[in-house]
Amino acid sequence: LNEKLVCGYPLSIFFIVVNEFCERFSYYGMRAVLVLYFKYFLRWDDDLATSIYHTFVALCYLTPILGAIVADSWLGKFKTIIYLSIVYAVGQVAMAVSAIHDITDSDRDGTPDSMTFHIVLSMVGLFLIALGTGGIKPCVAAFGGDQFGEHQDRQRRTFFSVFYLCINGGSLLSTIITPVLRAQECGIYSKQKCYSLAFGVPAALMVVALVVFIIGSGMYYKAEPQGNIMLDVCKCIGFAIKNRYRHRSKQYPKRQHWMDWAEEKYDKLLIAQIKMVLKVLFLYIPLPMFWTLFDQKGSRWTLQATTMDGNFGALVIQPDQMQTVNPILILTLVPIMDSLIYPLIKKCGLNFTSNFYFSFILSNFQKTLPTFPSTSQSQLKLLNMGSNSVTVKLPGNDALILPAAQVYPFINNCNTKFTNLLPEVILFKSATNDLTSKPQEGNNAIRFVNGMKTAVNVSTAAADFGLIEPFYYSNYSQIKNGKATFTLRSGSQSCEYSTNFGFGSSYTFFIHSTLVFGSNCQDSVTAVEDIKPNSVHMALQIPQYFFITAGEVMFSVTGLEFSYSQAPSNMKAVLQAGWLFTVAIGNFIVLIVAELAKIPKQWAEYVLFASLLVAVCVIFSIMAYFYTYIDPTEIEAQFKKKINEDDEDDKSKPGKAEVEMVKRDSIKCHDEYDKATQTKM
Numbered sequence: 001l002n003e004k005l006v007c008g009y010p011l012s013i014f015f016i017v018v019n020e021f022c023e024r025f026s027y028y029g030m031r032a033v034l035v036l037y038f039k040y041f042l043r044w045d046d047d048l049a050t051s052i053y054h055t056f057v058a059l060c061y062l063t064p065i066l067g068a069i070v071a072d073s074w075l076g077k078f079k080t081i082i083y084l085s086i087v088y089a090v091g092q093v094a095m096a097v098s099a100i101h102d103i104t105d106s107d108r109d110g111t112p113d114s115m116t117f118h119i120v121l122s123m124v125g126l127f128l129i130a131l132g133t134g135g136i137k138p139c140v141a142a143f144g145g146d147q148f149g150e151h152q153d154r155q156r157r158t159f160f161s162v163f164y165l166c167i168n169g170g171s172l173l174s175t176i177i178t179p180v181l182r183a184q185e186c187g188i189y190s191k192q193k194c195y196s197l198a199f200g201v202p203a204a205l206m207v208v209a210l211v212v213f214i215i216g217s218g219m220y221y222k223a224e225p226q227g228n229i230m231l232d233v234c235k236c237i238g239f240a241i242k243n244r245y246r247h248r249s250k251q252y253p254k255r256q257h258w259m260d261w262a263e264e265k266y267d268k269l270l271i272a273q274i275k276m277v278l279k280v281l282f283l284y285i286p287l288p289m290f291w292t293l294f295d296q297k298g299s300r301w302t303l304q305a306t307t308m309d310g311n312f313g314a315l316v317i318q319p320d321q322m323q324t325v326n327p328i329l330i331l332t333l334v335p336i337m338d339s340l341i342y343p344l345i346k347k348c349g350l351n352f353t354s355n356f357y358f359s360f361i362l363s364n365f366q367k368t369l370p371t372f373p374s375t376s377q378s379q380l381k382l383l384n385m386g387s388n389s390v391t392v393k394l395p396g397n398d399a400l401i402l403p404a405a406q407v408y409p410f411i412n413n414c415n416t417k418f419t420n421l422l423p424e425v426i427l428f429k430s431a432t433n434d435l436t437s438k439p440q441e442g443n444n445a446i447r448f449v450n451g452m453k454t455a456v457n458v459s460t461a462a463a464d465f466g467l468i469e470p471f472y473y474s475n476y477s478q479i480k481n482g483k484a485t486f487t488l489r490s491g492s493q494s495c496e497y498s499t500n501f502g503f504g505s506s507y508t509f510f511i512h513s514t515l516v517f518g519s520n521c522q523d524s525v526t527a528v529e530d531i532k533p534n535s536v537h538m539a540l541q542i543p544q545y546f547f548i549t550a551g552e553v554m555f556s557v558t559g560l561e562f563s564y565s566q567a568p569s570n571m572k573a574v575l576q577a578g579w580l581f582t583v584a585i586g587n588f589i590v591l592i593v594a595e596l597a598k599i600p601k602q603w604a605e606y607v608l609f610a611s612l613l614v615a616v617c618v619i620f621s622i623m624a625y626f627y628t629y630i631d632p633t634e635i636e637a638q639f640k641k642k643i644n645e646d647d648e649d650d651k652s653k654p655g656k657a658e659v660e661m662v663k664r665d666s667i668k669c670h671d672e673y674d675k676a677t678q679t680k681m
């Protein structure tokens with residue numbers, strides 16, 4: 001029982017919120033570098049990396065059902081949290097170990113020799129993490145709620161707000177820290193990007209979360225599990241459906257609720273509890289649509305950010321760092337809503353329970369990508385290296401005048417033959433390794449084409465393009481924004497070429513045949529823009545983040561509390577899991593629409609989602625209007641009283657007394673707690 005109260009709050013919740021902070025740090029920290037680990041360490045392609053990532057996230061929101069059933073029916077929330085946290089920590093350690101390249105790098109060249117080992121270990125790790133994080137999630141929130149007595153509604157509401165702040169505080173810190181850790185170089189035989197450290201720190205935080213939770217163990221109120229409640233619920237629902245079907249003929253009088261058809265076999269308390277759960281679950285039906293929009297922050301919005309200019313003056317923001325705007329806004333909006341907006345609304349006499357969300361997503365996806373050739377086409381570039389204009393006649397096209405030192409990009413069908421091109425016109429057929437998407441992290445992708453008769457070496461401080469053979473081209477190198485100076489070298493002679501770069505562009509630089517080393521070679525290099533630099537500023541995403549986060553504060557923080565307060569005492573974790581299940585469905589909708597529907601225009605997809613959300617908002621507000629708040633404790637108390645009265649009457653009936661004893665035992669625990677907290681207040 002909660003002996004210690006601090007400012008009216010049980011001391012035990014301090015350990016619960018710290019546990020949540022560390023756990024969310026661990027989860028989001030690991031998640032922040034996961035896709036990059038798949039891509040650069042395991043060397044998976046973008047599609048495989050994205051699919052496995054989304055499958056993992058969806059799994060994390062499916063496993064809460066498992067954890068909730070175990071907690072409410074078998075182990076109780078406390079033991080479930082302890083056991084699953086151990087599973088979780090083992091999973092995180094497995095991830096950290098899987099990212100040590102030296103383990104299988106027997107030839108010491110810096111790359112793992114047995115990728116199978118790393119893949120298997122990381123998949124096992126991710127499975128354990130999904131089981132752990134999902135399993136404990138509904139239990140921790142409900143366990144926190146359990147620490148409050150019947151008359152501590154206000155404190156419990158504040159607890160859920162603080163709980164949400166801790167989620168976002170932990171995730172904010174970790175999404176800033178783990179990418180920095182990943183960027184470090186580490187290794188025994190060779191230095192590589194330090195994914196093991198980026199996974200190792202979240203693993204350590206999970207161990208801290210577990211230790212903190214155990215330290216508080218003497219202070220918690222631990223509600224006992226009440227038998228296999230989920231099995232009873234399923235059997236009871238099954239019986240009600242069967243019984244209703246058996247009595248479908250009109251001669252049988254109707255009952256108030258279809259669950260009442262279970263009355264012949266199951267006690268009224270269980271039926272009433274199932275009705276409460278079904279009522280809330282029914283209200284949840286439209287909710288996945290919110291998460292469908294919300295969870296696109298990590299995918300669509302981040303991709304959108306890669307096409308934007310992240311220069312904030314002294315600060316250059318990377319596309320994936322934009323996601324931290326959400327927790328930052330949560331940390332500011334939750335206190336404002338709780339201390340200012342909600343009390344103000346209440347003062348105005350409005351019963352604004354805030355389980356309502358309405359937001360439009362601004363679609364400002366900008367077009368800086370060029371038209372790429374289709375599979376039956378290839379892209380050609382004609383470069384006039386001479387000093388006079390030339391006329392070029394391409395098959396199927398009108399003759400074109402190509403000015404000196406200019407490039408003409410041209411898309412044609414693969415089988416077109418080109419003949420009789422003048423010697424000074426270079427036909428540059430872009431190879432299959434042409435860049436077709438924006439370079440990562442706002443960098444610029446640069447390559448050189450050597451139009452000289454001798455090989456040229458090109459380098460900058462940040463990249464070495466190597467020796468480029470005559471009439472050949474280099475691989476792409478990534479250059480950061482700002483001024484770059486390239487040194488062109490042939491034997492002992494060299495010259496320099498400088499230019500400025502923005503964000504997310506791609507250029508091909510053509511070195512003229514007329515280049516003379518030893519002098520300024522600024523005029524002897526022609527830059528061709530393959531992908532335009534980002535022109536729309538990333539700050540334009542901030543209104544989007546603001547709207548979606550304001551929606552989250554009104555919808556998700558209150559949703560957690562709502563799911564707790566409207567759940568019967570023996571199914572608190574189960575309803576939390578139901579709430580989290582709506583997140584999983586929302587993620588599946590993204591996967592289905594993004595992967596299967598393949599809507600060609602991004603704006604059309606945004607409009608589709610926004611319209612669906614508006615429709616869902618209307619439906620949800622009608623449903624919410626007809627929803628009547630209940631007090632499960634009150635209802636359960638009435639049933640218990642009735643059971644006691646019936647018990648007195650039926651004492652003489654053989655067998656019945658034992659059944660009632662079991663029922664009484666199961667509710668005794670909460671009664672004692674209620675009494676204890678009431679005397680304290």
Ligand SMILES: CC(C)C[C@H](NC(=O)[C@@H](N)CC(C)C)C(=O)O
Pocket residue numbers: 024028164167168171172326327330552556580583
């Ligand atoms: C309630 C949960 C589905 C989501 C919750 N997420 C958040 O609070 C986000 N604002 C965090 C952000 C970093 C995406 C959670 O429990 O993680």
